[in-house]
Amino acid sequence: MMNRKKVLEVKNLSTEFNTDDGVVHAVNGISYDLYEGEALGIVGESGCGKSVSVLSVMKLLEEPPAKIQADEVLFLGRDMLELSRTELREIRGSQMAMVFQDPMTSLNPVLSIGFQLAESYLLHTDLSRAEARERSVELLKLVGIPDAARRMEDFPHQLSGGMRQRVMIAMGLACNPSLLIADEPTTALDVTIQAQIIELVKELQEELGMALIWITHDLGVVAELAERVLVMYAGYIVEEAGVIDLFESPAHPYTEALLGSLPRLDEEESGPLDAIEGLPPDLHQLPPGCPFYARCEYRLEKCLRERPPLLDVGERHRAACWVDVSTGEER
DSSP: OTTSOEEEEEEEEEEEEEETTEEEEEEEEEEEEEETTOEEEEEOSTTSSHHHHHHHHTTOSOTTTEEEEOSEEEETTEEGGGOOHHHHHHHBTTTEEEEOSOHHHHSOTTSOHHHHHHHHHHHHSOOOHHHHHHHHHHHHHHTTOSSHHHHTTOOGGGSOHHHHHHHHHHHHHTTOOSEEEEESTTTTSOHHHHHHHHHHHHHHHHHHTOEEEEEESOHHHHHHHOSEEEEEETTEEEEEEEHHHHHHSOOSHHHHHHHHTSOOSSOSSOOOOOOOOSOOOOTTSOOSSOTTGGGOSSOOHHHHHOOOOOEEEETTEEEOOSEETTTTEEO
16 A cells, blocks of 8 residues: 555544434544555445445535534545535546446436436536547446447436446546445346446456445445455444455454354355344434444443544554454453
8 A cells, every 4th residue: 555645535524414303423533545546345234324424525415404524534635625616526527436326316317328428528528529429438338338329319217227327337437537436336236237337347446547435235245346444333433454354353343243144155054144133323312432332242341431442453454342352352
């Protein structure tokens, strides 16, 4: 990592929402770096703050009701939280792009695929409409859409779910971004199409050398795609590790429980899957100590009172836990 340039530096990012029921603390002081060409996975169960954290980085949340605070969110050296709306529009879609979960709600149903693809070029480059169309056809070919020139005239409803997601990836890649953020882009697709999309993104990332953030609740996807993983729980990062370290030696009870709930193909006798008992804490009223306390089998009295910071547990491996899960003893 030392000779790679930092693309993104997130320092102490918090996001909360004012609602009729009170303040929802969705993201709670997270920090991480991302380097060029690196693939970072962000995992955790629904409602843990994965999507809100990247929407905050891109400044795509309506303020209010959202309130985004951070020491800094540096993208290629510029603080995203200090930029004007015009400056943000110049960055989003050109240097930083996002692929959303459901392409049917992200694509405009009354505009052709070709029109929507060409729009990125017309907004962010000096290309003419004819040149933008030509580039758009090339992009559709790049993401594996057959008969690309004819497909330019199609509307979103004329494409399958997998094809629509390929179009969304093409739109994200249109201006060769330094960072592509993919927010659970394969969730609504069947497993064979999921595998094709993941393979496509891996190939494109290697070919284009861009940084990638892949948000998912599927640890199998993370194992396939990511170099490094952030595990989120109740708006906090509870573990950060290289992908091999995370699977071989999880250092947080939540990560260990997540891995324990996965079906295994490498064991002859696999019993019932382990469930994580209980529920995540109420984000309106976070507990003073560890947010995983109520569901944790390793909990100490100290965990109820003091929330553990991210502690170094190995090389580029940190976990927010007072207990060494390999021994069951306090760190």
